[in-house]
Amino acid sequence: MTTTAPDSSYTARHLSVLEGLEAVRKRPGMYIGSTDSRGLMHCLWEIIDNSVDEALAGNCDDIRVVLHADTSVTVEDNGRGIPVDVEPKTGLTGVEVVFTKLHAGGKFGGGSYTASGGLHGVGASVVNALSSRLDVEVDRASKVHRMTFHRGEPGRFADPASGPDPDAVFTPFVDRSELEIVGKAKRGVTGTRVRYWADRQIFPKNAVFSYDELVTRARQTTFLVPGLRITLRDERGVPGTPGEAGPVEESFQHTGGTVDFADFLAPDTAVTATWHLTGSGTFTETVPVLDERGHMSPQPVERECEVDVAMRWGSGYGTEVRSFVNIISTPKGGSHLAGFEAGLLKVVRKAVETNARRLKVSTKDTSQRIEKDDALAGLTAVVTVRLAEPQFEGQTKEVLGTAPVRAIVARVIESELTARFNATTRDGKTQAALLLDKIVAEMNARISARKQKEISRRKNALESSSLPAKLADCRSTDVGRSELFIVEGDSALGTAKLARSSDFQALLPIRGKILNVQKASLSDMLKNAECAAIIQVIGAGSGRSFDLDAARYGKIVLMTDADVDGAHIRTLLLTLFFRYMRPMVDAGRVYAAVPPLHRIEVVGSGRKKGEYIYTYSEAELASTLKKLDRAGRRYKDDIQRYKGLGEMDADQLAETTMDPRHRTLRRVTAQHAEAAERVFELLMGSDVAPRKQFIVEGAQGLDRARIDA
Incomplete structure (x- = not known):
């Protein structure tokens, strides 16, 4: 029996270095959530956030991220640089401590960072453990210091002349690690460069960096850290990305903070201005502190929490609320978001009660009580808090767990938002009144929808909601083939009935001009017989509950007279579709007929x-x-x-307007949604002055002979 001699290069020193990092490699999901593309991106965020923490501390204003063609990534900043001196407790340089020791770094003592995103001290070391190679260079004291690692272990790579290679022969340090000095840095220049190759033993080959996610995160961070510039460069040439044809580079820098961020996120026309609410509060928490003897002892510590919120309401009904802690996104919320919603709801309810008479709301009717969804409808908000050592639920930092933050945020929102509702300026009063009208309208719409749902539930199984009697439906149930013609007037309906192919063409007449839904509230729209009939016939709902897959027809064709009134009716119908059935427009399923x-x-x-x-x-x-x-x-x-569809006989209408073999249809699209929204607001909105100016400016170019066209 032969025995193999033990590997003499495997020493106790290797055990001390790899003891913690081996646990990371065995259970990576505990530290980065998963080992797919999401986990790969999380590793990148850990490195980038270390640089951003330097920016938060006021020591960095430029970060550069490069996605290399060899699957590696570089993150470079002009911060202070990782300390290169020896840490007395471990006898290792600061660089090696940061990249090889779990729960070690500059975020624990409280002296280096008052508010930071890296809080558990595992970010850089976890990325190092999950990388087949990691190179770090630090510019400090006019010198360039360098150290390389292989799956968390420091040593040297025998790189070829072509450049660094993670597959090159690696020799670990045995007796002691060495932080090499590889060059000179300009006087006064400091910073850190980290380049790493993700370990494909951990991450599958289909796990790749997402350039779009990187752009979103970079833009978001520069909004939250005013003045910081983040530059992204993609050299991979991945198909389907902006850098497909060659290297692409983008830079992001903003100075307006959360207010600019909220304006960027807002998807609709503003009802209120963007309100900037700020404040702070203190709380005491008991934390374990390491004493001189190396023992952990609980001590009370006073913390300060700074609150910065930008918010505005728009004419839409969607809600876009982003929450952050020390610029770290918390997509699943936490105590700060709970405090924001609690404070907001309390102020809105009190304002509605104060103005109950004007708003026609009964304070005694418990059903007429503002709920959270009513207040959040149309809201775009950015909620940020900054505090030292926040408690997150897990390393992925998706939920803030520091409980006292809830009361502080709620108190700041209650104080600042009450002042907005009690504004004494004319503009402030107008905005507050419009906002309360919108919130109450949302409440009434919710109550009406609930009542309608209760009525529907009471119907027995044999009953069903019948379609409008005036609908001339088609026989085909094939949605992809069926067409619904919305026809102006009953006279045109008679001719259209004879002209259509009843197998796949349905007809719904409307009486004249429907409600202008750009001005009207949601409840008024639902009460309008013509609007309700259109929504019922299409069968996919409206607003946020609209389900494109439930639509009963593949094409919706607006067939109106070729005159001014017909054009106005077509605009009103398009406004209805654009605001309450937008997915139909986005899917290219709404058309306008072109009669001769x-x-x-x-x-x-x-x-x-x-x-x-x-x-x-x-x-x-x-x-x-x-x-x-x-x-x-x-x-x-x-x-x-022809001044109207009713002037044609059935054969003429079929040949020119309805027969798919001969007709012309104009597809309605909204490729530029923001521009389309502005046009609808200009032509159909409640603000008269811009529309009057538009008419006056266009009056000189009007051809009077075309008024009836």
């Missing part, structure tokens, strides 16, 4: 039968007549001018 304006009757020669030519504009009419004259063809002088 003129009919030319060409006289046949001999036994040859005459023919009809349809034109769709004055220019096309003139051009067609010239062609006929040049060809020597005769036509009747009494050219028919």
Whole structure:
């Protein structure tokens, strides 16, 4: 029996270095959440957040992130640089302590960082443990210091001339580690550069860095740290990314803080200005502190919590609230978000009670009570708090657990928001009144929807909500093939019934001009018979509950007269779809019919039968007549001018407007949603002054002959 001699290079020193990091490699999910792309991105955030903490402390204003073609990533900053001197308790340099020791770093003593994102002291060391190679360079004291690691163990790589290679031969340090000096730095220049290769023993090959997520996080961070510049560079050439054709570089820098962030996130027209609410509070917590003898002893510590909130309400009904702790995003909320919502709801309820008479709200009716969703509808907010050593639920820091923060945030919101509702300026009073009207309208809509739901539940299984009697439905149940024509007036309906193909074309008449939903509230829209009929017939709901897959028709065609009133009705209908059934527009399933304006009757020669030519504009009419004259063809002088769909007979309407083989449809799109929103607000909104200016400016170019076109 032969025995293998023990590896003499494996010493007790290796055990001390790898003891903690081996646990990270065995249970990576405990530290980074998962080992897919999400975990890979989390490792990158850990390194970037260390640089951002330097910026929060006022020692850094420039961070650069490079995604290299060899799958590695570099994070560089101009902060103070990781300490390179020897830490007395371990006998190791500061660089090695940061990258090899769990729960070690500059965030524990309280002297280096008052508020930071890295709090558990495991970020850099975890990334090091999960990397096949990590290189760190530190510029301090006019020198460039360098150390390299292989899966958490310090040593040296025998790199080829082509550059650093994670697969190169690695020799670990045995007796003592060495922080090499590899060059000179300019006087006064400090900073840290970290480049690492994720270990594919831990992360699968399909786990990749997301450039879009990186852009979102960089933009978000520069909003929260005014003045900080973050530059991103992608050299990978990954298909489907901005750097597909070659290296791409973007820089982000903002100076307006959370107010600019809220304005950037806001998707709709503003009801209020962006309000900036700030304040602070203190609390005491008992924390274990390491004494001189090395024992942990509990001691009371007073903490200060700074609150910074930017918020505004818009005309929409969606809610966009982002919460942060020391610039670390907390997507699942926590005590700070709970405090924000509690303070907001308390102030709104009190304001509604104070103005109950004007708002026509009964304070005695318990059903008419503002709920959280009513107050949050249309709200865009950025909620940030800064405090030393916050308690998170887990290393991924998705939930803030520090309990006293809830009361501090609620108190700040209650104080600052009450002042906004009690504003004495004219503009402040107007904004507060509009906001309360919106919130109460949301409450009434919710109550109406609940009542309707209760009525529906009471129906027995044999009953069903019948469609409007005026709907002329089609026989086909194939959504992809079916079409719904929304027709202006009953006269056009009669002709359209004869002109349609009843197999797949349905008709719904509307009486004149429907409600302008850009001005009206949600409850008024639901009460309007025409709007309600359209929503009921389409069958997919409205607003936030709209379900595109439930729509009963593949195409919605707006068929109105070719005159000013028809154009106005079409605009009103598009406003309804744009605001309450937006996914139909985004999916390209809303169309406008294009009926002809003129009919030319060409006289046949001999036994040859005459023919009809349809034109769709004055220019096309003139051009067609010239062609006929040049060809020597005769036509009747009494050219028919269609002012309404009812003037056509069924054959003419089918041939020109409804038959898929001959018709022309104009697809309605909203590729530029923000521009479209501005146009709808200009033409159909409640603010009269901009619309009046638009009409006056366009009056000079109006062709009076086209008023009835």
